Amino acid sequence: MALTVCERTNEMTAKLIDGKAFAFTVREKVAAHVSRIKEEAGVVPGLAVVLVGEDPASQVYVRSKGKQTVEVGMASFEHKLAADTSEAVLLALIASLNADSAVHGILVQLPLPEHLDSGLVINSIDPAKDVDGFHISNVGLLATGQKSMVPCTPLGCLMLLRDHHGSLAGMNAVVIGRSNIVGKPMAQLLLGDSCTVTIAHSRTKDLPGVVRQADIVVAAVGRPEMVTGDWIKPGATVIDVGINRVEGESGKTLLVGDVDFASASAVAGAITPVPGGVGPMTIACLLANTLTACCRALDLPEPEGLTA
C-alpha cells in the first residue's frame, strides 16, 4: 500500500492546511463586513489593545495586531503603560474603555508584570468587549453552549477544521494540552460541533495510544516536535498549535511546532505547518471577534462563518 511505503520514506502524503491563506480570506471577509457597517450604520468597529511593560515578544504581537486592525478598516487604540503601572491605574483604564462606545473590543496583552493580578484584570473587562474570550463569564457561556466571545486560537483551529471537513459530527478528537487559553476552549468547541472529545496532557497514560485513536489531533502542549508520525492514525487531521523556537543544525533559530512535521505528514490525511498554519489565524480571529462584538453591540446581524 502506497501509504506504508511513504511512511517508511517519511514522504509527505498529507494535504497541507494553509492557515496563512485562510487567515487572508478571513481578513477579507472582516474588511467587507466592516465596510458595510460603516456605510449602513455609520460606525467604525474599534479594538483597544493594552500593553503593560516592554516584553519584546508582546511588543511584536501588539504591533502586528494594530497593523492588521487598521488594514481591515477598523479603528485601533493602543495603550502602552510602564512596567510599574499600578493595578488601580490599569483598572481605571479598563473602566474607561468599557464605557467608551467607540471601543467594541478590548485586549490586555498577556503576560502581565508579576505585581498585577491577571485574573482580576481580565475579569474587569466588559464580557461583551472581551475579544480574547478569557473573562470568566465567557468561559462559562462557552462551557454551557451559549453565545459567547470565543478565544481566538481555538476559534481559528475550528475554522480550519470546518473548512477541511465540513461537518465534524461523530469524529474522535484528541486535544493534547489543558490550558485555559487553548486546550480547554478547543475541547468545548469540538464538543459543540458534536465530536467525541478527549483532553490529554502530560500525565495521560499511554499518550501515543490515546492520540492514535483520533480522527482529529490538536496539539497544544508547548513541547517541540513531541507528537511523531507513529502516534498518528493514518488519514487523521493534525492541527499543530505549537510555536517553539529551537536551535537548528547550523545554529540558526528555527520555528517548530508540537508535531514532528516530517514524520506526521507522511501518515496524516491533512496537517497544518509551522509557521503558516494556526499562527496567522489567531489575529484574524481577533479581528473577527471585534467585528462580532461590534455587531452585537449595535444589534446588527453577525458575520457568517466568522463565529463558533
Ligand code: GUN
Ligand atoms: N499573549 C500571547 N497570546 C495572547 C493572546 O491570545 N491574548 C492575550 N491577551 N495575550 C496573549
